Each structure stands twice: as structure tokens, then as C-alpha cells.
Amino acid sequence: MHMPSTSPPAGIDATRVALRQYLQEELLPLEKRLGLSYEDKFPRELIRSVWRRCRALGFYGIHLPKALGGQGLSLAQLCLLKDDVAASGAILFPHVLGDWGGPSRIGSLVRYATPDQVARFVTPVIEGDMGICFAMTEPHSGSDAASIRTRAERDGDHFVITGHKHYITASTFSDVAITMCVTDPEAGDKGISAIFVPLDAPGVRMSDDCVPMTQQDVDADIFFDRVRVPATNLIGPEGEGFRIAMDRISVNRLLHCPTMIGLARQALNHSIAYAHRRQQFGGPISRFQAIQHMIADMATALYACEQMVLATAARADRGEEIRTEASMCKLFVSERCFEIADKAVQIHGNVGVTHNHPVEFIFRRLRMYRIVTGTSEIQRNTVAKGVLARQAA
């Protein structure tokens, strides 16, 4: 099932057909052949082969400008593709468009990359030859991101980096981390800089002691012990890292939404099929009004989420400021999609609580979205600030 949008982004239909064809005829059969399950530790070479294949097909980094090998998609168009890959049921879906370890992690930082950085990091990431992660959070510094302590001290034409980054997505298969470091401890958030740090540099150690509830091998902690990197790895001007990262936060928050929607859509589809299939008291459970009402609430919430996200993406595409609306989307979509997953588990009965059944996995995966990229409470803070400022007394 796919709810029609009131104003579907144009010019993307052929790409969606090709993408679905790849997912259904290539990626899903490959996963089946290899017997993959959600919690497997996938070999790097397998992940890289998916990146390169998707690059060859034009999906990997498809949102990038044409000059960088993408198709310069609008955000609204990208939202539809992200929804499609997440709804497909493919386990490796976050690798198809370049979300995990791919060009999406670089985001708008690409605008600040020097030609040397483009050659050493950006192009290899876009080509699927190198994986990249974004490392801001530290054990004592989460929502209060400006309180990071990882220190980068200048030593001639190098930075020497010491610190600990926590729960960094895609670090387990990345080659380089965009690492947020304090370069001037006296300057608050204006003393934070973004630096490319190769993860094979002497002094870098990875630890996967913190395993998320999805049990997936994606997030790890990164320890830096006097790691020397050339000063030419600094992204943008020194002290501008926090501003550069925050500049893209609204779009990042918005772009998590179609993934949640796609996963919730998958859970709804499973629920409808199961409700038709499962027989109790002499017939399918879909004839019980209690089940019908859950499905009605799920479909209604999904429709609201989808329309809200597409409307916000269209506003951003028109160049409008979306800080408040992006936080509204992240808040609403993460909470509604988790409720959808919860109802999916309920409809599936014991099947729904069985470890690694798709709806059980989606339930765990969607729960995490109320924390990552800014918790629901932080989104409410942003929404309240925006709304109150618009109607200042």
C-alpha cells in the first residue's frame, strides 16, 4: 500500500521504478541467497559491493549535484526514494542511497571541502570506495553538543587529537570520521572545528561495548589517543565546525523522517497481510473491529506523517526556512511511527514478539529514532522556541 500524496514530487517516477526493480530483483534475492539477518556482522566487502553497485546504477548519492555525479534531486524527491528503500524489507537498505557511511554523512560539509579534501575523502566516498561517519557525541555530551571535550591541539602543520566519541553510526565500516573537536577551549561553540580523521591513523581505537537495542553492528565508540592528522584535514575555517554542523541540522532531522515512514509502512503492510491470513474463532482476525481500528489508526497516522514531511520538504526546496517545521516532523513522525510499530506487534500476537521477525525488529529500530539526531524533548524545545518567537508578545 502506498498512500497518494496531494502533491507528489514530479520527475521521479522512472527512478522509483528502477529502484524498486533493483531492490526486488537484486538486493532482496542476494540477501536471501546469503541468508542475511538483521543482527549479522556484515563483511566490509559485502557492504562496499552494495555501495559500488548502487553507485553504478545511479542510486548511491543520487541527491548530490550533477557536478558530483548525482542527479541533483529535490528534498521532496529524495524523501520518496528514502521511504521506498526503507519500506522494501531489504536489510541493507540504508546502504542503497548512501545513508550509512556514504555521501549523506558528508552533507553540506562538502561545500567547505578543499580540492585536496575532495580528492582524498569526498570523491572516494561518493564512488563507494571509502566509508565515512560523523562524530560529535561524547559520553558526557549528548543533547548539549557544544559541551564536547575531544581536543585538537595545533602542533606545527598537524593537529594532535585526543578524546572519546560515543555511539557513532556507520563507524564500524567507515574509513574516515568527520570529527568535531575543540580547537579553542576558551571560545565555547566558536572554538569547535570539524576535522577529517582517518580511522586507520595510529592512536585510533574502536570499541563496540555499547550495543544498541537493534543489536546491529553499525554504531561504535571511537577513542583518539594523540592522533596526528595534517592541518589540511580541517574542514572550513577553524572554530566554524559547530556552526557548519548546525547549519544542516534541520535538513538532517527532516531526512530521517522518510526512513521512519518507510519502516512504519512496512510494519503496516505486514499487519494487513497477517490480519487477512491469521484465523481465530473460525475466520480471519481482520473481521474483528478491534483489529480494523488499529489498522485504521496506523494508516491515518502514516498518511499524516507522509503529507507533513512532503510539505516540509517542498518548503525547503522553495528555499524557505524550515527549522521549526523540521523539528515538528522529527518529533511527530518518530512518535507516530513508533506507535504504528507497537500496533503491528499487537496485531501479530506471539509472532510479533518473536526475535528478528520484521515487525519486532522495526519496533526496536523505530524506538531509537526518538533519541537519535535530537531527542523528542529537544525537538519540542526547538518547536516551542520557533512558535513563541513568531508570535512574540
Ligand SMILES: Cc1cc2nc3c(=O)[nH]c(=O)nc-3n(C[C@H](O)[C@H](O)[C@H](O)COP(=O)(O)OP(=O)(O)OC[C@H]3O[C@@H](n4cnc5c(N)ncnc54)[C@H](O)[C@@H]3O)c2cc1C
Ligand atoms: C543508535 C545511535 C546512533 C547515534 N549516532 C550518532 C552519530 O552518528 N554521531 C553522533 O555524533 N551522535 C550519534 N548518536 C548520539 C545521539 O545524537 C545522542 O544520543 C542524542 O543527541 C541524545 O543525547 P544523549 O543520548 O546523550 O541524551 P542526553 O542529552 O543525556 O538526554 C537524556 C534525557 O534528557 C533529556 N534532555 C536533555 N537536555 C534537555 C533539555 N534541554 N530539555 C529537555 N530535556 C532534555 C533528553 O531528551 C533525554 O530524555 C547516536 C545515538 C544512538 C543511540
